Amino acid sequence: MAAALRWLLVEHPAVASFHWRPGTTLASSPSFPAAVICAYLATVLLLHRRVLPLPSLPPRALRAVSALHNCVLLALSAAMAAGCVLSAAATAPSPRWVFCFPPGGATEASGPVFFWAHVFYLSKMYELGDTLLILVARRPLTLLHVYHHAVVIAMCYLWLATRQSLMPVALVTNAAVHVVMYAYYLCCTLGLRWPPRWKRAVTELQILQFLFSFAASVVMLWFHFAAGGCEGMAGWAFNAVFNASLLALFLDFHGAAYAAKAKANKKNTTNGNNGNGGKSE
Template identity: 55%
Template sequence: MDTFHSKLHYYLVTHPTITTFEWKPNHTWGASPLFLTTTLFTYLSLTFTLRHVTIPTITPIILRLISALHNLILLTLSLTMAVGCSLATISQMPTHRWIFCFPNPTPPRGPVFFWAHVFYFSKLIEFIDTLLIILSGSSRRLSFLHVYHHSVVVVMCYFWLSTSQSLLPVALVTNASIHVLMYAYYLLCALGWRPWWKVLVTNCQIVQFVFSFLVSGLMLYYHFTGSGCSGFGGWCFNAVFNASLLALFVNFHFKNYAKKNKEKGF
């Protein structure tokens, strides 16, 4: 067991590639405003174009296999990020306060920021979600919430790294953990079994946003009663984004679950 833990810790925390990671503007892959804007423009343009043109159909079996593989990759990646960032945080933090408030200034380097960089690029892989929805012909699933979330979360991750944003470890671990549950659900659906706990995924996402506001209160306390927390500007963007997502998810929950239960007489 000790051997397994030491190997896990090496490959997720103390590997030279991880320990020496540093986010350098216009040098690290993806660390430029041009990369960010080009990526978002390409995603939104392709989504709009493919949504309004006729594309070759894919047989349901092939589409299910592609979807299953995609969800398996993201499930595995999300689990790896959740475990990796948790171990990296324990290893890198000087005190428990560091989890909620990076000292100002904090350079974006080390294991935690390595996993934030992986998380950033995982959001680009998630763009494939949109393509699979378009190929399935399910226009109802291609909602404003879906496209808005996939687009702006990339900007959020960019700010995490470029501003060395406080609360980054908490946000990454909670989000990646919920995505393990979410992609497990989608994987099972792609394999032909629709679990009963779809509503649990949405509920967990709502709880995540509420939790983010609660821990933000602790960060704000540290920020205004001490020497300040790193990445406060990035946190402000993150807070507004989370508030908008919370409102959209609550609305989604009401439309998809509350109304259905009311119609059934529950």
Template identity: 55%
Template sequence: MTFLQYWLVNHPTIVNFSWTQGQTPGSSPLFLTLTVISYLSITCLLTHLHLPPIKPNLLKLITVVHNIVLLVLSLIMAVGCILSTLLHPPHLHWIICIPPQTPPTGPLFFWAYVFYLSKILEFLDTLLIILSGSIKRLTFLHVYHHSTVVIMCYIWLHTSQSLFPAVLMTNASVHVLMYTYYLSCALGLRPRWKRLVTECQILQFKYSFLAMAVMLWFHFTGLGCSGIWGWCFNIVFYASLLVLFVDFHAKNYGGSKSIKVCDLDKRP
């Protein structure tokens, strides 16, 4: 525990982290805007070009490495955020409600920053789909999710938004499951729990609404919670994703309403 505590919470780089707009790499509105526009433009361009085929073995190697990196990174972010939540903030209720005027500094916001950068790295998911020739898998849900979640993570940092630790821990944990599945597929295995990965995401969104309601209760019955306007963006984003994932689930799994397995298929 001491080893993990130092490297994931108390390391000087983590403890002394500070998000400063215009100074921290990737913190400017211009960077965010150009990143999202570039992702959408390149995705649109590549889907209309006839790219030369990549050797299957090379594509498999790239896919395996990509999934291993994101699997390990997701696990580190989940553990890092959990330990930071338990050991760093003065009160555990920071997981739901961060006090107003809290500056985006320290371990919790360091992991929010890593999570933000990881969402840009996940743009490679889209490129791998295109290179594999499986354009049909490149759904509106996939592109919308990848492009908008980056904006959400930026708002977390820019507003010191409450509730992000809970969302980060949950989402990173589900991504460990998701990239384990994709890694298995890239290695030639076909786990029977593919469906396990959209329904967990659906559950995540549903429980997020409950957590957001609890945050509102803290906000209006106490001294307030930080990042309330970011909360407004999140609830609209989560609602839209929930609708899209439920629709995807219905089309791919016969519309079953019972959740027996967990399926976060970001690359449907």
């Protein structure tokens, strides 16, 4: 089983022989992600403003489509996380390589790790379906959701275009978090309710992901400034700013969604103990 998995995720000819060629590889032109992002934002605006009619699906059909969508992303996230881990273990010349690609043209965007980075990049375009499902279900659409889904496409393109150091760590971390997230979404869609604390835990796991990325960046920066430099620093700078902005937005969302609720619950409990029947003043 392990040998078959390794062959499929690392040694398969399509994986092992992958090479990112600008203008030739699928979606490798800078105009491609730019066009996708612009089209996404324009479509979201037109649908949100009801300029374009929203498709209408019966509740049962909408649940079926949502379940299939979440199932695909759950399986894909697991495959990307496992594929990148196995690929890095099989091809990395040293542990340092996972954090810091050699600079000066010594690193080519080729091989199994970059294959999974390319799959990851393409998967972010498929994830735009999350937004459509939210709109079709007539649920509120947040700035955090739209901003994240749009800019992450540019980030993943830069991973490949700049051969960004730290990319394997970021890919595995993000894909692993998405395994938990889409498992939660899938269960909710199927009516399998997790304990309420799990919804909060999914958000906090995403926050921990960004904090971990900054900790890993410290290791990468040490290699860059003290041990000969790292490839793709321009891409890393964009990634760091993006992650910082996401961390701020997730913390704001967490505070609005959970801190205020916890404060209200505490107040209600106090009022109940004071004989007010649990009602707020």
